[in-house]
Amino acid sequence: MECEEIGKKDGNRDNVKRTYTNGEVTIVWEARKCTRSGICVKDNRDVFKPKERPWVKPLNSTTDKIIETVKKCPSGALTYFLVNKGT
Ligand code: SF4
Numbered sequence: 001m002e003c004e005e006i007g008k009k010d011g012n013r014d015n016v017k018r019t020y021t022n023g024e025v026t027i028v029w030e031a032r033k034c035t036r037s038g039i040c041v042k043d044n045r046d047v048f049k050p051k052e053r054p055w056v057k058p059l060n061s062t063t064d065k066i067i068e069t070v071k072k073c074p075s076g077a078l079t080y081f082l083v084n085k086g087t
Contacts, residue, residue, distance in 0.1 A: 003036040005050040022058035025066055027080050029056060034077035044069040 016031035040048040046060035047069065058066060070078045 003038040003041055003050050006031075006034060006036055006055060018054070018056070020054060020056040020058045021083060022061075022063065022066070024063040024083055025058070025080050026083055027056055027058055027066060027070060027078060030077050030079075032077075033075045035075045037074055039072050039074060040069055040078060043072055 014032045018029050018031075020027045020029070038050075041050060044061055044065060047057050047066060049055055049057060061069075067080055070080045
């Protein structure tokens with residue numbers, strides 16, 4: 001399954017926590033929680049690309065769509081926060 005690629009190249013996968021932002025929303029991914037269900041990939045293939053590094057590409061989608069996809073993550077590995085632009 002393509003999602004087995006997620007986290008593969010990270011030395012200590014269990015402790016990996018990464019953030020990816022498009023300037024409006026920041027996606028947080030915690031490797032140890034990820035069950036590699038592939039739901040994020042199926043829901044938004046433009047952003048979640050397990051065979052690429054970095055595997056999350058937030059500039060490829062709208063903020064609303066990213067949030068929608070993150071909320072579908074069944075394990076809680078994906079979370080998000082809105083970027084405070086200080087306005
Ligand atoms: S939906 Fe969540 S648990 Fe499934 S592959 Fe994506 S990050 Fe991992």
